[in-house]
Amino acid sequence: MNVGIIGLGLIGGSMAVDLRRRGFASHILGVENERVNAEAALKIGLADEIVPLEECVSRSDIIVLAIPVGAAVKLLPQVLDMVKESDKVVIDVCSVKEAMCQVAQGHSARSRYVATHPMAGTEYSGPWAAMPGLFDGRACIFCDVEESSPKAVKLVEKLYDVLNMRVTYMRSDAHDMHVAYVSHISHITSFALALTVLDKEKDEKHIFDLASGGFSSTVRLAKSSADMWVPILGLNHDNVLRVIDTYIDKMKEFRDAIDAYDEEKIRALIEEGNKIKRIIR
Template identity: 55%
Template sequence: MTITIIGLGLIGGSLALSLRQHGLARHLIGVEQSPAHARRALELGLVDEIEPDLAAAVRRADFIVVAVPVDAMIAVLPLVLDATAAHQVVIDVGSTKQALLAAVAGHPRRGRFVAAHPMAGTEHSGPEAAVSGLFEGKTVVLCDVAASDPDAVQLVEKVFQALPMRLLYLDGAAHDLHTAYISHISHITSFALALTVLEKEKEEQQIFDLASGGFESTVRLAKSAPATWVPIFRQNRLNVLDVLDEHLHQLQHLRELLAQEDYDGLTEQIRLANHIRKILP
């Protein structure tokens, strides 16, 4: 297939590598707003060419991937569908779904679009961040597939299964709720943890010297770009606030147990938390 990828950042770039590696892409066309990122994506061989005209890039492809931040997605996806013909298939790869699904609900080409969220990423961004194998063995969530044409869904399933990824089907509302729990809250806590340590530890060398693997793993996500994450928090605001309130409640409970020197209570809570070991071995 000829595949057009709009947005050559971490996800778009990594997907380009995977699609080529698994023989799905014969020719890869990139669309990228940043001239520096476009140049770098070509140098890195992520795509075969850069096409400056969005509509032309869409028309020339069999399969179109929109991989821009979720705020830009709302504006770009309708333009992509405007240029899409009946034989083409379009996917997004965004981390939020309800706002996007609403934005294209009445579009004449809605059936050619399949809403997809590959559950994979790193804290890095831009074409330099693209890595091969990012999606291997991970889950991809397909949302509201009943609103897409069956042949489009089948092609998308075939593409992701080839990477290979596990398929999971959710409606947009359930997707946004679960990702708030499983992904978005982790980023909020990591940003807050970084801010805590940066506020408290004025001596940066001390952080570097003392940071152990545990700290590095909890604070890793705090390196993530605001251009990616603020639009996600914005679109999933109510779910994120809900989970954040529960998280604050749990933290305050642990704080109270420690303040009151209730070490049996603290032990009990940690035992409950350890239950995550059975779910994520």
Template identity: 50%
Template sequence: MNVTIIGLGLIGGSLALSLRHHGLAQRLIGVEANDAHARRALELGLVDEVEADLDRAVRQADLIVVAVPMDAMVAVLPPVLDTTAAHQVVIDVGSTKQALLAAVAQHPNRGRFVAVHPMAGTEHSGPEAAINGLFEGKTVVICDAANSDADAVRIVEQLFHALPMRLLYLDGADHDLHTAYVSHISHITSFALALTVLEKEKEEQRIFDLASGGFESTVRLAKSSPATWVPIFRQNRLNVLDVLDEHLHQLQHLRELLAQEDYQGLTEQIQLANHIRKILP
């Protein structure tokens, strides 16, 4: 397969490495808005060439992957589909789905598009962040598969099985609800934790000296880029607000138990939280 990847950052770059590693891509063509990223992607060997003209890049590929931030995704996908022919397949890798699916719902080439979300990533971005093997053993969500052509879905299923990834099928609304409840809220809490510590602990050396596994593991996501996360929060605003209200309630409850010296109550809440061990052993 010839593959065109639009957006040569963490996810586009990692997918390029995985496709190459598994012998799934013969020729890899990149499209990248940031010249420095384009140059670095070529130096790192993520793609064979970078094409400045979007239409030309799309026409040369069997598979087109759109791997740009969610605000750009909604702008880029319709023109990509305008150029897509009946033998080609287009996928996205976006973290939210409803706005994107709505943007192409009436497109005459909608059937060639398969909405895909690999549940794998890191807090880093750009071509330097690309990792071979990032997707191995992880889940990939395929959304609203019934609205894509059956042969396009089959090609995408074979591709992700080969990486290998576990396939999960959801409709766009369920996808956005459940990713808000698990993934998006985790980023909000980590940003809030970093802001809290930076506000209270003015001596940065103290943060450096005292940060151990606990702080490192809970603050890791706060290193993530606003260019990735603001568009996600914007497109999934209502679901994120819903889960954020619950989170604020939980924080308030824990605060009240401590203020009231209700240590039995705190024990019970921590035991309830420990249930997560059964789900994620």
């Protein structure tokens, strides 16, 4: 099967690696506007060819939009225009889904589009960040599948089965609320932590000599790229704001308990937080 991948970064590139070595893709056509990324993707062997968008769509059986969500929202209708008269399938892999589904709504080729969110990644980006096995064992969310043709959904399920993902089905609005809690807020708390500590570093040059494993894991996501995150925060604006406000409230509750040094209250907050053990290993 010919697979077209628009955007050969961390997600698109990692998909290319496993779809090829596991036999799903016989030929991979990449679209990559950044010249350096295109050359790197070819050199690493992520794609067989880098081609213009129109050629990629016309020669591929399945087309993957793996670009930041702001660009994907604009590109999806154009790609759907190109696949109207065919049984080609189009998917995206963005972490905001309601805006994607809205922009496709009513399009004559809507049924050819399947909205998916493979929940895997690292804090790195670009073709250099692509890696085998990135998706193995992780969750992939399909949104609003009743808008897609059953045949298209089936093909995309097969694709994610090859990537060893567990597929979950959800309304796109529910998806966006959920990811605000379990993904987007984690990035924002990391960015704020990085900003807090970098700010202090201006006066204290050696502060980071002490940075330990705990700090590294908590701040890791602050390495994530602005290109990816600026549009996410715009397109999942309402959910993200709601979570930030809850988060600030919780932080203030903690702050005030520490300020008053209310031992019982601090203990209660920590022990409530400890319940996260139920959920993560």
